[in-house]
Amino acid sequence: MMAAKALPGGRAASAPLLGHDIEPTIFEMSVAGRAAYQLRTTGVAATPLNELVPSTHLNPDVVPLAEVSERDLVAHFTRLSHRQFSVDLGAYPLGSCTMKYNPKFCDAVAADPGLNSVHPGAPAELTQGWLDLLVTLEETLCVITGMSAATLQPSAGAAGELTGLLLMRAFHTANGDPRRRVLIPDSAHGTNPASVTLGGYEVTTISSNDRGLVDLDALKAALGPDVAGIMLTNPNTVGLFEEEITEIATAVHDVGGLLYYDGANLNAILGVVRPGDMGFDIVHMNLHKTFATPHGGGGPGAGPVAVSSRLAEFLPGPKATRLADGTFDWTTPARSIGRVHGWHGNAMVLARALAYIDVHGGDGLTRVAQHAVLNANWLRKRLSATLPAAYDRTCMHECVLTAAPLKAKYGVRGLDVAKALLEEGFHSPTVYFPLIVDEALMFEPTETESLQTLESLAEAIERIERRAASDPESLHRAPQTTPVSRVDEARAARHLVATEDAAQR
């Protein structure tokens, strides 16, 4: 691996030093008789359990967990953390995931016991601060999306989608007929069709046109009185803005259908254009993308759903509400679909998102979108000779490039480029999505990566192209400098070993 040249502003991109030694499992480290736990001295009498609980309920066996010292526990999980790439370590241009920097301040806010030590079942009178926070966030998200009310309960984007579809169903059912079909573009995220099925609807797929946008004629041909609505991402998963959105909205509304906005790509349009102004009726947001709450290695997220006024009465409840006297209480909308979360939603994620929004303000959020789109377009153009864009025009916050030329010339595929990039110290882009682009590599640099980082990324990709020309075999074997080399995914599925005990069998 060649070192990148020093750039003005420094080499912001990292080539992370990750741990290379195989780490034993915590079960392999276990030694009978070791322990780390320490509990409070309570003075409560230590009555034997079999005097408190009938023996029919007690497990005659001891369930083995692990027996390690605190020192070993710390060493184990610290070493595991050294085998893990993260945003804090280096650039993470994983398309569709908005891996921007997660401000530490927002984590500090969430670590305050004034928020995180509150029991969710405590009466509203004792949790007025939380209700105030939730109402403030709901109002703020409505301003950002141009909607009139929201639920904060859904735990993630997919949970938001399903909630939105149940709202769609409740709305149509109240009008006499739930309807049958939901339209989805062929470029959509996989969660969309899966959610439609769980919402009790059938999917009708709409093809994209040669510009990567919804084919308006195909859409109109698919519309009918049995269409409950359409799910759209705008900008779409190809990173392009659906320029005919007004025509799409009119056509769907003309048959009585509703427009659902998949907020996965909301980062691109903050303060520029709002889903409500485009004609959308239901909007979910991914707070872990747009509002920088940490992704946690695959959750927690939060997927609030905002709606236009005609859908507000169906929102999940109970919901935090500001009363006339300035205090707060829980209320349930008149025709609520019910609860979609065990409590009130992923509250600590919601608090982080509000802190992020407050730091940026209306002006800062607009800059977020502008710089995210600037970075994506700069990278698209900078790489045009190596990895051409699937649709070569101004993109939004992400650009879908194709490795098809490398495949044709050198037999090097998109996956090889993605793996080789790991050796260069960058996380890979999203590979082979969206499905409508051959050898797709979807880059989303986000607004928090510097020009120097983008330049380093571009140079790394150019180095990979030179390797493709001189030694394509080495790319099929990449990565070799990472904690493990390319893993055998087929074997994992063929011989399922999902626990230590299965490994022992």
Place this chain on the structure above:
Amino acid sequence: MADYLPHTPDEVAAMLGFLGMDSLDQLFAHIPAAVRLSQGLDLPAGMSEPDVAAVFERFTDANRATTTDMTCFAGAGAYDHEIPAVVKMLGSRSEFVTAYTPYQPEVAQGVLQAIFEYQTLISRLSGLPIANASLYDGATALVEALNLAAGATGRSKMVISSGVHPHWRAVARTFAKGTGHEIVEAPLKDGVTDWAGVDASGAAAVVAAYPNYLGILEDLTAAKQMAVADGALLVIGADPVAAGVLKTAGQWGADVFVGEGQPFGTALSYGGPYLGLFACTLEQIRRLPGRIVGETVDSNDRRSFVTTLRAREQDIRREKATSNVCTNQTLMAVTAAIQLGWLGTYGLREVATRCAQGAHYLYDQLLAIDGVRAVSTQPFFREFAVRLPESALGVLHRMADEGVLGGLAVSALAGGSDPSIDDDIDDVLLVAVTERRTRAELDNYVDLLRKAVS
């Protein structure tokens, strides 16, 4: 101007120049003017972090029910357990916190191995051979269990004990509107499920809670027999801390175990993010929702971990997927693995035992108070319900003024009436005791409740 953007004005100008543009607005020129905002967002201007911290003090100051200000006896799935410094610190390592889903296993072995260890721990505690990488929370884990049962049996009727947490049942009813599942709730009699009172024929799932949400230990033999007789799957929602000493879901014959994993190292957090625990038999492996991590080798034959059985998932199966779940609660699952590593085999048993000891001591003391009555004659574990001579909400408010969060009013959890309670629900108080409660706190609770109801 406060933000986290690195570009200087000169760099912005240079980047725009590279694109042949002279303003940031030009990046958005292809968006129809009719839908574009002309004035930006109607929100206050950005503030510095210290200024936002001052805003948040308004929220924290107005929350009275913190565990620092009030002794917590509230439970119902969310418990005030010890979370030691070592778990907080390891669980907040930024490599775990700021990573994404492990799509590139070569640089994600840390998260993948931690999830593998988590799956092993949940598998052992549930007594079932396979666990997933977690779901959103206990309630949505139940919904996924119902969807699995529907897929496995080709049926849509769900028989659910009303001993299952009222919020879980509410969430199941909500999502049934999309799947078309018929939900039949079995009432409680003397605090345990009256299975004879429901018709389970043609059911996809029989769902029981262990202990149930009133803290009561039900003998699940009848539930298992009913499930077997009717060809339904047995789903058991169990308290994972109690699972350290009680019979496991697997030992009761469960096909699916679900649980709320908050007690394993996650703060009360006003209800989220928590994590849904999910385990099942090998027969159901192809229907298991969410992510699973499996062991494999890399191209140099070194042990490695990777997300596996991906063909079930939404991004591949799309409308035919078993579940729409994409995100799970990885950070909470990693934290649970760390907390269980800290507790170890005997620490979890000790915590469970101490909870039961404290709860039984308090229960006996409370029943000695005039007007406080039992709601059930059945055994309980670490949480219990008592009937007060007046509204539980009123009593809770008087106790709160003395610095004690005295539990939860069952009416607030379950609404004005519920098949789990066969008399006036307003007077029923649900009390949880964890290993953190001292004898002095328990005795103080008894005094305050006596005062509040006299």
